[in-house]
Amino acid sequence: MTYQESKNSITEKEFDNVCRQFYIMDQERSKQSVKQMSISPLDLTMFFTIVFGCALRPKELFYPTVEDFDLKNLIIKLPVTKTGFKQCKCSIWKKPKDGKKKVLVSAKKNCELCQGIGKIRKVQYTTIKSRTDAERIRKYFEDRDLAPTDRPFPYYQQILRKYFKQAGERAGLKIFTAKETRMIYNLYPYILRESRSKIMEDLGAKESMVKLKLRHSRAGNLLLRYQMPSLGELKAWEAEHYN
Ligand SMILES: [Zn+2]
Numbered sequence: 146m147t148y149q150e151s152k153n154s155i156t157e158k159e160f161d162n163v164c165r166q167f168y169i170m171d172q173e174r175s176k177q178s179v180k181q182m183s184i185s186p187l188d189l190t191m192f193f194t195i196v197f198g199c200a201l202r203p204k205e206l207f208y209p210t211v212e213d214f215d216l217k218n219l220i221i222k223l224p225v226t227k228t229g230f231k232q233c234k235c236s237i238w239k240k241p242k243d244g245k246k247k248v249l250v251s252a253k254k255n256c257e258l259c260q261g262i263g264k265i266r267k268v269q270y271t272t273i274k275s276r277t278d279a280e281r282i283r284k285y286f287e288d289r290d291l292a293p294t295d296r297p298f299p300y301y302q303q304i305l306r307k308y309f310k311q312a313g314e315r316a317g318l319k320i321f322t323a324k325e326t327r328m329i330y331n332l333y334p335y336i337l338r339e340s341r342s343k344i345m346e347d348l349g350a351k352e353s354m355v356k357l358k359l360r361h362s363r364a365g366n367l368l369l370r371y372q373m374p375s376l377g378e379l380k381a382w383e384a385e386h387y388n
Contacts, residue, residue: 152319152320152321153320153321153322153336153339154336154339154340154343155318155320155332155336155337155340156340156344157344159316159318160193160197160337160340162316163193163309163312163313163316163318163332164186164189164190164193164194164312165316166311166312166313166315166316167182167186167189167190167308167312168186169315170182170186170308170311170312170315171185171186182308183304184300184304184305184308187285188298189305189308189309191281191282191285191297191298192206192298192300192305193305193309193334193337194278194281195221195273195278195282195298196334196337196338197337197340197341198273198274198275198278198341199221199271199272199273199274199341200271200337200338200341200342200358200359201223201271201337201338202226202227202335202338203302203305203334203335203337204225204227204302205223205225205226205227206298207225207296207298207299207300208223208224208225208296209221209222209223209224209296209297209298210293210294210295210296210297211286211291211292211293211294211295211296211297212293212294214273214282214286216273216279216280216282216283217279219272219273219274219275219276219279219380220270220271220272220273220376221270221271221272221273222268222269222270223268223269223270223271224266224268225266226268226269226360228269228360228361229266229267229268229269230264230265230266230267231264231265231267232263232264233252233256233258233259233262233263233264233265234258235252235253235256235258235259235263236249236250236251236252236253236256236259236263236264237249237250237251237252238250238263249262249263249264251263269360270376271358271360271376272358272376272379272380272383274383274387275383275384275387275388277387277388285297302334305334306333306334309332309333309334310331310332310333312332313331313332314331314332316332318332320332320333320336322336338359341358341359342355342358342359345358348386350382350386351374353372353373353374354374354378354379354382356373357373357374357376357379358379
């Protein structure tokens, strides 16, 4: 494989093929009487379908409970995210001259809200990209007989990575991504988030719309903060572009 042949995102069609591989992997195991997959093909498919459709960081789907999925309004509440923090009232932050990221100057050591770290978690919301996806999720939850407070996807990142990589190899996907500290030659779950942003760009989405979907920080660019579309506008855009 040459670098020219490889790529760092996948299409919807390639994704469907990856999911088909989960089922084939499972069938082959049962034929050979090998131990069952620790996450079923359907569970894997649903997990990655939501990560892909919502452009999530895979870990972010471990925490929502069934009732965090508002399937009627196509919204998911994300209790634990990478960027979902706000400054605690007890703290003082300063923007350094060179860097973009604010740094903590001081916080109340025994603050009940933040325990002295100066920031508290803030939930984030994102959209489910289509009614079709919402209906699949609804049926899946119903079949699993989950309670409202159950977390549907309490998986280990390593196991998800392993199956996803295997399925990618079987699907013949040629991936190459250069990250800051390493090179990746296999299919990895984070690619779904990057692929969603590429798909949106290819469909003509404005940069601010893609940023909203990825839940990128709005604080960085003051101008962009005021131009940021709402979740409602994102829903309208998705209704127009996906079915
Ligand atoms: Zn505090």
